[in-house]
Structure formats: C-alpha cells, structure tokens
Amino acid sequence: MAGHGSELRVLVVMPALNEARSLGETIAELRDAYPDVDLLVVDDGSTDNTAGVARKAGAQVCRLPFNLGVGGAMRTGYRYAIRHGYDAVVQVDADGQHDPTYLKALLDGLEDADIVVGARFAGAGDYRARGPRRWAMRMLAFALTRLARTKLTDVTSGFRAVNRRAMRIFADHYPAEYLGDTVESLVIALRSGCSVTQVPVSMRARSFGQASQTPLRASLYLLRAVVALSLALVRHWPSTLESYAESS
C-alpha cells in the first residue's frame, strides 16, 4: 500500500447505518490522507442512500439485508478481509468521529500487538465523560487492563486495527449484542491468546447527532456494561483458531 510505508495489505472497514449525510465527507477525508487504501463500507440495513453515497465515493459496498448492529457489520468485514487475503483491518466509524490521519499510528502498533485500539483518554484530544457513564468506562478499562496485562484506558472505542491472527477469530466470533462489538470482542481475543495494545487518538464530535447523556441512560449503560463484561468473562469460547470463514 502506498503512502504509508509498509508492505501490509490494509482494508478499512466502515460500518454505516443511515450515514448518507456524513459518509461522503468521512470517505473524502480518508482518501485525502490515504489515497490508495482499500475501503469496504458495510451498509447495516440503512433506509437512506448510504450505499449510493458510498459507491459514488468509490468504496466497495456490502449491503446487509437488515440491521444487524456493528457486530454483524464488522464480522462481515472481517470475513471479506480474510477471503481476500488482507493482512490488516482497520475499523473506522462512518459518522466522522474517528480522525483517519491516525490510521498509520494504529497500523504501526500492529508490529507489537494483534489488536490496536485508538484510545480517547490516553492524552490526545479532549473527549470527556461524566457520572455513571464515566464509572462504567473506568470499570471496563480496569478489567480489560488486568486481562490484557497492558494499560487500556478506552475499551469502548470502535477505532481499532486488527492483524490476520485476530481477524481469523473475529471472522467467526464477533458478538452482535450490546457492547459485544467493543468490550466482549476484546475479551474473546485476549482469551484466545491475542495481544492488545492502545495508541492515543483524539476524537471529534460526531458530524450529526450526539450520544445521549441523561443520568438514567448513563446508569443503564453502567448496568449493561457490568452484565456484558461479566458474561464475556465466564462465557465459553471455542479455543480453536481454525476459521470456517476462510475455507470458502
């Protein structure tokens, strides 16, 4: 791949749900920074013209027949990447909150780890969370840091790079439940023997819309985070690294 100085074949996977308004800009920004990187937009059952916008912007577009959530969209992306022989997958949100210029930083991190998470609280940028939502994020970060034996401060970040070893696991086992695509997927990877590290990134406000932050919803988030983490820790996962996604 040109413009980034390594031999890796990299695929950017962008899960998108009704992002017709911001997707074009996000892709343009990615193309500015990395003109040659392969891009797969997974349209997660959008009712607007998300797929059309993505095609017009020159992306490969994969349309799910109905909404599966980020977990379903990403597993589709990982399967595609495995079958087409990519060495690394970078997940980038379609809403523009992930700054594509950090792509290289994430990919460089893959030299030492199987999964690199772009972390919002690790120095760069000014993302803040408060109240129960903050406690939830702290608790998740604490638990994952212990599990990974390396400091992880932002485990709910959807900005991450994954190498072939982790791709193989995720192509088969990528949870579709709430928080499954972030927290539980990291637990699965760690328990399957992958290493995880993080690099600091700054994130921007979403192009359109804001995450709701009422106390009730934040408390609910905390509760769901506790449940999701506990389940992830006790769940049984196949220990095999053989992938059926690869065989076809």
Next chain:
Amino acid sequence: MRATYILGFVGSVTTLLLLFELLRRRRLREKYAVFWVVVALLTLVVAIFPSTLAAVADLVGVSVPSNLLFFVASMLLLGVSIHHSYELGRLEERTRTLAEEIALLRMELRAPSDAASGLDS
C-alpha cells in the same frame, strides 16, 4: 364426575386432536409434538382416573392434589418457555450468519471484476 375432570378430559382430547391435525398438515415438527402428546396423555390419565393425582400428591407429601397439578403445570410451561428462548437465540444466530453471507455474495455478484481486483491490487 366433577366438572374439573370433565374439563380436563375435553382439554386433553382437544389438544391431541389439534396435534394430530397439525402433524398431518406438516405444520408441527415431530420433535416438538412428542412433548405435547406426552403432556396431553398424562392430562387424560389424570382426567379419567382422578385417584392417580391424589395418590401421587400423597406420595410426595402435597396435601392438596390440585396444588401439585398447578406446580407441575407451571414448571412444565417455564421449561418450555426457556427451551423456546434457546431455540430462538440459535435461529437468530443462524439468521445473522446467513444475512452476512448473503451481503457478501450479493456484493461479489454485483461487481465480480471489482471483487477480483481486490486480490491482485
């Protein structure tokens, strides 16, 4: 014969007839029907010979036989509900996998040349 036992008799016979008809029309799979046939037959036994219920209640130490009936019935229904949730979850996982595969196949069908160019770029 008391009204409750007549109700039990009518209920279980109706259930058996319904199951038979559903099986005949291939609307119900055998693996689910077997369970309900067994339940309907047991209900029929209790309806025809009420003393069996009293005897079993006496055996396990439940002083009011109908309480035993209610307990067993609610536990059976709970078990069936949990089993259905389990089956539903399995179906959802399979549907999800199929949806993902369809999406990938549809993409490769739409632009076979684009999909292939990914291999040699």
